[in-house]
Amino acid sequence: MVATKMFELGNKRSAIRSLFDYGQEQAKIVGKENVFDFSIGNPTVPAPDCVKETIIDLLNTCTSVEINGYTPAPGDPEVRQSLADYMNKTYDAGVKGANFYMTCGASASLAITLKSLVEEEDDEIVVIAPFFPEYRVFINNAGGKLVMVPPDTEHFQLDLEKLAAALTVKTKAVIINTPNNPSGTVYSAETLAGLGTLLKEKSAQLGHPIYLISDEPYREIIYDGLPILYVPKFYANTIVCYSYSKSLSLPGNRVGYILIPDEVAGSKELFTTVCGAGRSMGFVCAPNLYQKVVGKCTGQTGDVGIYDANRKLLYNGLTEIGYDCVYPSGAFYLFLKAPDGNSNQFTENAKKFNLLVVPGDEFGCPGYNRVSYCVDPDMIKRSMKAFKELYALYQ
Amino acid sequence: MVATKMFELGNKRSAIRSLFDYGQEQAKIVGKENVFDFSIGNPTVPAPDCVKETIIDLLNTCTSVEINGYTPAPGDPEVRQSLADYMNKTYDAGVKGANFYMTCGASASLAITLKSLVEEEDDEIVVIAPFFPEYRVFINNAGGKLVMVPPDTEHFQLDLEKLAAALTVKTKAVIINTPNNPSGTVYSAETLAGLGTLLKEKSAQLGHPIYLISDEPYREIIYDGLPILYVPKFYANTIVCYSYSKSLSLPGNRVGYILIPDEVAGSKELFTTVCGAGRSMGFVCAPNLYQKVVGKCTGQTGDVGIYDANRKLLYNGLTEIGYDCVYPSGAFYLFLKAPDGNSNQFTENAKKFNLLVVPGDEFGCPGYNRVSYCVDPDMIKRSMKAFKELYALYQ
Numbered sequence: 001m002v003a004t005k006m007f008e009l010g011n012k013r014s015a016i017r018s019l020f021d022y023g024q025e026q027a028k029i030v031g032k033e034n035v036f037d038f039s040i041g042n043p044t045v046p047a048p049d050c051v052k053e054t055i056i057d058l059l060n061t062c063t064s065v066e067i068n069g070y071t072p073a074p075g076d077p078e079v080r081q082s083l084a085d086y087m088n089k090t091y092d093a094g095v096k097g098a099n100f101y102m103t104c105g106a107s108a109s110l111a112i113t114l115k116s117l118v119e120e121e122d123d124e125i126v127v128i129a130p131f132f133p134e135y136r137v138f139i140n141n142a143g144g145k146l147v148m149v150p151p152d153t154e155h156f157q158l159d160l161e162k163l164a165a166a167l168t169v170k171t172k173a174v175i176i177n178t179p180n181n182p183s184g185t186v187y188s189a190e191t192l193a194g195l196g197t198l199l200k201e202k203s204a205q206l207g208h209p210i211y212l213i214s215d216e217p218y219r220e221i222i223y224d225g226l227p228i229l230y231v232p233k234f235y236a237n238t239i240v241c242y243s244y245s246k247s248l249s250l251p252g253n254r255v256g257y258i259l260i261p262d263e264v265a266g267s268k269e270l271f272t273t274v275c276g277a278g279r280s281m282g283f284v285c286a287p288n289l290y291q292k293v294v295g296k297c298t299g300q301t302g303d304v305g306i307y308d309a310n311r312k313l314l315y316n317g318l319t320e321i322g323y324d325c326v327y328p329s330g331a332f333y334l335f336l337k338a339p340d341g342n343s344n345q346f347t348e349n350a351k352k353f354n355l356l357v358v359p360g361d362e363f364g365c366p367g368y369n370r371v372s373y374c375v376d377p378d379m380i381k382r383s384m385k386a387f388k389e390l391y392a393l394y395q
Numbered sequence: 396m397v398a399t400k401m402f403e404l405g406n407k408r409s410a411i412r413s414l415f416d417y418g419q420e421q422a423k424i425v426g427k428e429n430v431f432d433f434s435i436g437n438p439t440v441p442a443p444d445c446v447k448e449t450i451i452d453l454l455n456t457c458t459s460v461e462i463n464g465y466t467p468a469p470g471d472p473e474v475r476q477s478l479a480d481y482m483n484k485t486y487d488a489g490v491k492g493a494n495f496y497m498t499c500g501a502s503a504s505l506a507i508t509l510k511s512l513v514e515e516e517d518d519e520i521v522v523i524a525p526f527f528p529e530y531r532v533f534i535n536n537a538g539g540k541l542v543m544v545p546p547d548t549e550h551f552q553l554d555l556e557k558l559a560a561a562l563t564v565k566t567k568a569v570i571i572n573t574p575n576n577p578s579g580t581v582y583s584a585e586t587l588a589g590l591g592t593l594l595k596e597k598s599a600q601l602g603h604p605i606y607l608i609s610d611e612p613y614r615e616i617i618y619d620g621l622p623i624l625y626v627p628k629f630y631a632n633t634i635v636c637y638s639y640s641k642s643l644s645l646p647g648n649r650v651g652y653i654l655i656p657d658e659v660a661g662s663k664e665l666f667t668t669v670c671g672a673g674r675s676m677g678f679v680c681a682p683n684l685y686q687k688v689v690g691k692c693t694g695q696t697g698d699v700g701i702y703d704a705n706r707k708l709l710y711n712g713l714t715e716i717g718y719d720c721v722y723p724s725g726a727f728y729l730f731l732k733a734p735d736g737n738s739n740q741f742t743e744n745a746k747k748f749n750l751l752v753v754p755g756d757e758f759g760c761p762g763y764n765r766v767s768y769c770v771d772p773d774m775i776k777r778s779m780k781a782f783k784e785l786y787a788l789y790q
Contacts, residue, residue, distance in 0.1 A: 001514075002511055002664060003510060003513055003668055005675075006669075006671035006675060007668040009672075009674055009675055010668050010669065010670035010671025011667050042464060042465055046458065046460065047463050055450065056454065059447055059450060059451065063441065064441035064446070065441065067648075068442050068644055068646070068647055069438070070646045104678070107678070108677040111676055111677030115401060119398050119399060138677060140675065141676060249459060250463045251465045252464045253683055253684055254680070265396075266396055269396075270397055272402055273401045274401075275404075276398075276404030277398065277405070279405065280532055280536040281536060282500075282502035282503040282533060282676070284500060284503075287682045288647030289647075289648055290682065
């Protein structure tokens with residue numbers, strides 16, 4: 001009677017959401033302080049002061065229609081110019097305001113971009129494991145076919161040979177996500193350079209441009225002084241999908257963008273297509289007030305130092321116990337190897353100690369579990385006893 | 396190379412948007428004060444004070460995570476409860492918070508609802524002319540087929556015989572829009588009662604429920620003391636698609652809802668499907684801050700008296716000149732009959748006098764032109780000379 005696939009999608013809770021709900025229930029039984037919920041990637045660091053200050057300033061200086069009226073579909077022209085200025089100053093990006101299409105956050109950026117690229121039912125979108133599970137949902141929505149490149153479990157960079165093998169005449173785009181959810185790794189300049197060379201060669205060989213979708217909501221959440229790399233510098237046909245959800249801690253107010261630099265093949269045509277795809281799904285414009293907020297606050301972040309302290313606490317604590325962990329360089333996730341390689345069982349065992357961690361299977365990377373550390377540092381400290389007892393099960 | 400249909404959609408400006416752009420250009424040539432732009436339905440009445448007050452109050456009393464964090468996908472539970480309380484108090488609706496799915500405005504409400512209902516490629520969605528042109532876009536996006544019922548040009552109510560003839564075993568839903576864009580008419584209790592009876596009979600006869608989608612962004616913008624009717628009272632299988640864009644003058648901040656009362660056939664399954672459809676298109680949640688704003692301000696409106704004064708000014712002025720106009724009872728549109736029945740030519744002729752009015756063809760109702768009166772009252776006064784000269788062309 002209703003759209004079956006949409007029903008299934010609404011009915012099938014993600015493993016992450018199910019664990020989170022389990023934690024809420026369990027808290028009622030054993031007490032909130034005894035549940036160690038590392039399941040969700042919901043920023044806990046407050047938005048920088050600039051956000052509140054900008055809203056108050058806008059309320060005091062703008063008319064209601066200026067703040068609450070429609071913006072053009074691709075976004076407020078002044079905001080787009082301000083984002084271009086920032087990208088040019090910071091990354092020497094050479095972009096204009098007209099290259100930005102403002103969206104209702106990363107999910108909208110991805111859903112719209114994919115809907116713009118997929119033309120035929122068997123058009124392929126290549127994802128690199130481990131990958132954000134909603135990619136599958138948005139690729140399905142666009143009518144495309146997901147092709148997964150197996151994970152590089154040695155360095156959690158990118159296995160270029162395996163990627164090369166996955167590229168076909170049907171490949172429309174490759175999605176990368178760095179800093180990565182769930183592995184917490186950051187692609188090196190070498191990795192990106194190799195990727196750029198491969199995609200350029202393969203595009204020439206296959207006779208059509210392969211687009212690179214750079215999904216980078218964690219761009220600025222990066223540690224150890226690692227440089228932030230501007231992906232289009234490594235490959236011209238790069239579409240940047242960005243969100244302010246993590247950098248400015250604004251996930252609920254839904255604002256991000258799609259950036260299509262002029263260097264992208266058919267950039268003008270693609271931009272027009274993005275406008276059409278957004279329109280078709282009922283995105284009229286990104287929220288006006290928060291567009292203006294990010295126009296003022298772009299380049300600022302919440303206090304990444306809090307995540308960094310959590311990262312060290314967790315990584316040091318877990319490796320001391322004996323766990324094998326991927327060294328986290330960005331985002332706010334740690335990827336932990338299940339001692340016996342069974343990540344679903346590890347998640348089940350962890351629940352016995354009220355520890356909530358997500359099996360990597362959900363991300364196309366069985367054998368690992370994701371531990372989100374955008375949490376209260378006290379919870380990390382209190383959880384160590386439980387992690388120790390869990391580890392003992394495997395000895 | 397890109398998704399052709401999305402390119403076409405992005406490339407094809409709506410007649411409304413093209414006229415608006417033409418007016419902006421023309422203003423540079425003849426002066427802003429000499430262009431009479433009646434093309435766009437963009438609220439000019441400021442949001443009620445409650446909006447600004449609520450935002451300031453939230454900024455002062457809530458944490459950043461409370462205001463800026465994710466809400467659950469269907470919306471903030473307290474907000475949904477507050478909307479239910481309001482609907483119950485005002486319309487004796489008998490609904491719960493759990494019946495509401497918060498959206499990014501009316502377009503999102505419609506796109507998600509249609510995506511939830513269309514299962515097979517030839518599933519039919521019935522629209523009643525004159526109708527909002529984006530219905531076609533959202534029906535296409537859902538993969539359904541638009542079936543148009545010709546307009547009732549006598550009363551601009553609803554020709555039930557023609558509607559009955561349009562209903563088939565393939566009919567999934569009928570969309571109504573009252574107060575209507577573009578005709579400015581409001582369906583009477585008799586019309587809705589007749590519609591309810593017909594849909595009930597036809598559902599029984601065809602062996603499946605025909606859903607009624609009540610698209611009502613103009614619900615509270617209604618004149619002459621007409622009562623606001625709660626459509627589900629007239630037909631149980633009604634899904635209400637609402638937006639605060641017009642009532643609270645918040646079109647740029649994208650907040651509305653889909654209301655699926657328990658009485659709707661398969662309401663729980665349908666609600667789950669709506670969650671899936673929203674997820675598939677990348678709607679994570681409606682903007683958190685503005686959800687909370689409408690939770691506080693629901694039931695208030697901008698100053699409808701301003702629109703009412705405009706309505707009288709325009710209707711009296713135009714009928715005095717000699718134009719044949721549909722009497723406007725709601726929304727902020729007046730539907731004017733092209734004197735020779737050629738609405739496209741009328742729009743072209745009007746441009747000679749720098750008058751911008753939209754041909755009804757766009758709305759499935761040739762022979763009429765839409766005049767939006769959410770404009771500066773002075774512009775209405777200044778435009779009368781031009782309307783008079785335009786009328787003289789036809790004498």
